[in-house]
Structure formats: structure tokens, C-alpha cells
Amino acid sequence: MTDITTSGPDTAGANGLIIRIFQWLFVFFLIYLLITAVGMIGSGFKGATKGQAMELFAFATNPFIGLVVGVIATAMIQSSSTVTSIIVGLVAGGLPVEMAVPMIMGANIGTTITNTIVSLGHVRRKKEFRRAFAAATVHDFFNLMAVAIFLPIEIFFHPLQKIAAYFAEHLVGGENLSVKGLNFIKPITKPVIGEFKNFAEIISMPAANVLLIFFGISIIFLSIIFIGKLLKQLMVGRAKRIMHASIGRGPVAGITSGAIVTILVQSSSTTTSLMVPLAGTGVFKLKQIYPFTLGANIGTTITALLAATAISGPTAILALQIAIVHLIYNTSAVAFIYGIKNLRKIPIRGAMWLARVAADKKIYALLYLFGIFFIIPGLLVFLHEFFA
């Protein structure tokens, strides 16, 4: 006779394993879709602009407008990974790297809206809200400060572009100009891109390239959402172990664990949002949350690097260059701002001050949220267009 008491957990365990295997297979399939979609955007953008990408994005020749585009786009779709992947695709399709750099910086600011909105959920308890709002906005202050320091330097001297170009040249193969060791990407993505192109041509021949860009953006958006959802389930145990290990080990461990958790869940918004309730309870101090948040900035750059592997041909080097710009920018911002004691304190002080003000009068939190992410950027674009 079968012993049902022992076969029960075994069956559940086996089912769990099968589910996990399927979930992982689905994650790999979604990553494949993400890479393919970046290729679609590159191909569609190249076809749509016919080498005139510079003219199409003429409005973004002003780096501040490029920055604003990055902020608004990311704040609206609440995913910097999606926006940076799209930017990689656009660069592959002809968007100059110089114009894409401020957009990448803007994406960093735009992504901070998610954890700020999460912190609003603590509104009913004043102290808890103050702590949660400070934990969320410390990321905003840091990213605003990083842009204030690095964007003017980049405009005048282009250090990020130059360093990234150097690394991209060394990483891209000479023969067929695709990322070394990843030359297998094109053969596996090309047929799917071709099918989508055919489908777009069936819908509308003149608008086929624009439709291809639209398909690419939609697929990136959806695949990143589902990758995030699946990885949260699959990686929660590992993320917990990493965070447990970082407790009491100082800021470098905090930055490292923040970066690793973000790589595991493929979303900086998830990591930084996770910090908000931890700070809200008062168990974690803002000083402890801060390095973890900065690690998320570094970890999130993996998505653009992954997206860059989708591109082959002459623009592969440029796609990789912009992805490396993202990595270097976020890493050097952390090293520079967090490395200098007086600079390190500014985001903490700013966040604490804003949280105090917002906890007393909630309307200020609302004004801040819409002002920083939508009204001020929108106004800048409007004024630029008006005077241009």
C-alpha cells in the first residue's frame, strides 16, 4: 500500500521543481525576446530615419532636452531598464551617442519615481511616512546630484563617451563587428525580426519601420515586466541571503548587495522600493538604506549591456558604447559622491529635510512628485520648443 503521508511532500517537491524549471525556461525565453526586440528597434529606426536620425532627434541636440526626455519617458513607464534598452536600440539605429548620454542620465532620475510612489503608501502614519519618504527621496537627491556634476563635464569634455568608446572598441570583434563571443546572437534573432518586419509590412508598407519600432518597444516593456515578476519569485531566497549577509558589514557591503540583488531581479525600482518599507518600520536607518540604493544604480546597468549584445554589424560598437556609458556613469557617480564625505551627506540631508516638510504637509510631497518628474521637465521642453 502506498504511504500517502510520505508521498505527499515528495510530489509537491517534484511539482515545485518542475514549475521552477518552467519559470527559468520562460525567463530565458523573455531575455531572448528582449534582445530580439532591441534588434527590432535598431532595424526599424534605421529604416524609418534612412540615416537621418540626427534630424529626427534634432530637438534633443540640446542635452537638457535629452535629459528631460529620459526623465519623462522613464517616469511614465516606471522602468529604467526598458528605457535604456530602447536607447541602446535607437543608438544601433543611428541615434548619435552624444544625444543618448543625457537620455541615459535622465532615465536614472525618472526611475526614482517608483520608490517615491511606494513610500506614499505609508501616509497614514506620520513617523513611518517620514522615514519611508526619506528612504525613497535619498535616491532622487543622489541621482539629481550626479546629473548636476556629470552632465556639464560630459557636455564639455565627453569623458564618459571617450572611456566607453575605448572599452567598446576592445570588446567588439574586428571581423563582423559584433560583441566578441556573442556572434551567435544575430543568427537566432534575425528570423524573428524578419517575421515581425513582414507582419509590419502586411499591416502598412509605408509605416512598416515605425510599426517595427512600436513592436520592439512593446515587447521590451512586456518582457521586462514579466522577467521582473518571475525573477522576484525565483530569486527571493537568494536575495534574502545576500541581504542577511550584508547586515552589519558597512557601506561597501551595502552597495555590493544592492547591485547583486538588482542584477538578480533585473530592476532597480524593485530593489529601491524594497528598501522603503524596511526604512518605514524604523528597523533600518537611512544611513544603511542609502548605500544599498546606490548599489541598485550600478546593478541596473546590466540590462543595457545585455541589450547591446543584440546588435551586430557596424553599429554594434555604438550600442555597446552607450551601454558602457551607463555602467561607467553610475559607477563613477557612486565612487565620486559617496567617496567624498561632504558630498555623501548632501542626499541624506536633502531627503531628511524634504521628508520632514512632506510629513507635516502632505501636499508638498505631491507637489514634489509631479513637479520633479513631470511639471518642471515638461515646462523645460515647452519653453525650449517655444523659444526654438
Place this chain on the structure above:
Amino acid sequence: MEPEDFSSLSGKKLKRLIKETQEILDQLKQELKARKQDKQHKEIDHMEEHFEDAAHNLSNLKKFIQTVFSEIRPHKK
């Protein structure tokens, strides 16, 4: 609390007392740190719930806007 008179104590005894007090102080600090870290570990154990909470972005925003309006309304009266 009244300050104690240590004038009758020898220098040697004072040094010993300081050392002992320092040791107790270190132990107390260690205990406090361990308790804080224990709480942090417990909070991390609830990570699934925190992930869940973080996913309800729009309902958070709605709840917040309602609170803001309820804060503003009494001032109009």
C-alpha cells in the same frame, strides 16, 4: 543622579574601575547592536511581503491623494 565621590580611591583602583566599566559598556553596546541586527534579519525574512507591498504603486498614489485632499479640506471651512 548624584555624582559619586571617587577622591578616596587610589589611581590604580580608578584605572581598574574605568577598565571594568569600559568592558561593560562595550558589552552593552554589543548587545544593543546584536538586538538591532536581529530585528533587521527578522524584517528581511518578510521580504516577500515587502515585494508585494511595493507592487501596489497606483493604489498607494490614490490613497495618498485622498489623504492630501482630506488634509486640505478643513482649511477651506
